[in-house]
Amino acid sequence: MPRPDRRHFYPKPDAKGGEGLWLYGLHAVRAALSNPARKVKRAVLTTRAVEEIGSKLLGRVRHDIADSDTVSKLLPAGAVHQGVALQCDPLPRRDLEDLLDAPSEKRRIVLVLDQISDPQNTGAILRTAAAFGVTAVVVQDRHAPPESGALAKAASGALDSIPYVQVVNISRALEQLGEHEFWRIALAGDGDSALKDALHTGDIALVLGSEGSGIRRLVRENCDVSAFVPIDSAMESLNVSNAAAIALYELRRA
Numbered sequence: 001m002p003r004p005d006r007r008h009f010y011p012k013p014d015a016k017g018g019e020g021l022w023l024y025g026l027h028a029v030r031a032a033l034s035n036p037a038r039k040v041k042r043a044v045l046t047t048r049a050v051e052e053i054g055s056k057l058l059g060r061v062r063h064d065i066a067d068s069d070t071v072s073k074l075l076p077a078g079a080v081h082q083g084v085a086l087q088c089d090p091l092p093r094r095d096l097e098d099l100l101d102a103p104s105e106k107r108r109i110v111l112v113l114d115q116i117s118d119p120q121n122t123g124a125i126l127r128t129a130a131a132f133g134v135t136a137v138v139v140q141d142r143h144a145p146p147e148s149g150a151l152a153k154a155a156s157g158a159l160d161s162i163p164y165v166q167v168v169n170i171s172r173a174l175e176q177l178g179e180h181e182f183w184r185i186a187l188a189g190d191g192d193s194a195l196k197d198a199l200h201t202g203d204i205a206l207v208l209g210s211e212g213s214g215i216r217r218l219v220r221e222n223c224d225v226s227a228f229v230p231i232d233s234a235m236e237s238l239n240v241s242n243a244a245a246i247a248l249y250e251l252r253r254a
Contacts, residue, residue: 123154
């Protein structure tokens with residue numbers, strides 16, 4: 001096996017450009033390198049980051065040693081990169097129908113995000129989804145964060161472990177889920193019942209709405225039931241990523 005390329009690297013002024021996507025942060029880069037579906041191009045990282053990631057994962061990508069400031073120049077201003085940047089291709093798009101047709105020996109949970117646009121919230125939801133063994137996270141392609149370094153960093157590696165399925169129409173996706181006998185729950189502050197009373201023993205699709213306007217009317221109408229997470233009246237609502245974490249804990253506990 002040839003020795004990985006590990007020379008010191010001094011970028012040209014236009015090094016920030018080029019084709020592909022730049023991921024950064026130890027967890028995000030480690031997960032991308034561990035994912036055989038991720039086509040990687042090159043990594044630029046500090047000596048400390050090389051030690052953190054390890055030679056086994058770095059063996060699949062050309063990588064260059066640099067100082068922290070050099071890594072920063074490859075990335076958006078303010079990116080918390082922990083000494084590593086990875087240039088790669090976006091993940092191949094996943095088809096919802098293919099995922100639903102795949103056999104499963106356990107109850108499946110699919111999260112459907114209705115126009116949640118903040119990559120920090122979406123990333124946090126992906127991270128929680130990975131922690132609770134969610135089957136997939138479904139988003140609308142025109143009103144959701146695109147795959148990016150910021151999304152991958154917020155997801156802390158979950159972007160490469162949880163299928164992030166982009167669909168054209170959320171209502172149609174819910175129809176598909178219904179055709180596959182998923183019990184569809186719209187999580188909303190004005191839901192008809194507490195979440196624990198709206199659960200089902202079979203596969204579940206949990207719908208979460210945007211930070212501002214919540215779940216759209218047509219999307220809600222394609223759900224079987226609406227439910228809320230009980231909270232104290234002193235607080236009007238929860239952040240959507242916090243609500244997702246509580247709801248997923250309730251689903252798994254039940």
